[in-house]
Amino acid sequence: xxxxxxxxxxxxxxxxxxxxxxxxxSMALAAVASGADGLIVEVHNDPPNAACDGAQSxxxxxxxxxxxxxxxxxxxxxxxxxxxxxxxxxxxxxxxxGASRA
Numbered sequence: 001x002x003x004x005x006x007x008x009x010x011x012x013x014x015x016x017x018x019x020x021x022x023x024x025x026s027m028a029l030a031a032v033a034s035g036a037d038g039l040i041v042e043v044h045n046d047p048p049n050a051a052c053d054g055a056q057s058x059x060x061x062x063x064x065x066x067x068x069x070x071x072x073x074x075x076x077x078x079x080x081x082x083x084x085x086x087x088x089x090x091x092x093x094x095x096x097x098g099a100s101r102a
Contacts, residue, residue: 009037015056016040021047024058025066032073041066 002010014027028039044050044057058066 003035010035011038011040012036013040015042015053015058019056021056021058021062024056025062025069028066029069029073032070033077035077039070 012028012031014024014031015021018024018027024041028041031039041063042053042057043060043063044054045060047054047057047059050057
């Protein structure tokens with residue numbers, strides 16, 4: 001829905017949105033699977049001793065694991081969008097006709 005309202009990229013901050021480090025990964029992956037253009041993720045070498053935002057920070061190792069999973073999800077999402085575009089093109093559909101808009 002947000003993409004219908006703006007031309008700007010959609011950037012999600014799961015660290016601040018959820019505030020609990022153990023949930024940041026799943027929120028980030030959901031955002032990427034939903035088509036987010038980018039993420040802001042808190043990372044700290046020693047989250048328990050961080051001056052601020054430690055509770056929502058990933059370690060560098062956790063972030064590296066997250067980045068690997070994000071790359072895989074982006075490949076799948078990109079392939080899905082490409083398949084949708086190819087189907088629309090080959091079937092003559094015009095997705096931007098505005099016919100379904102209120």
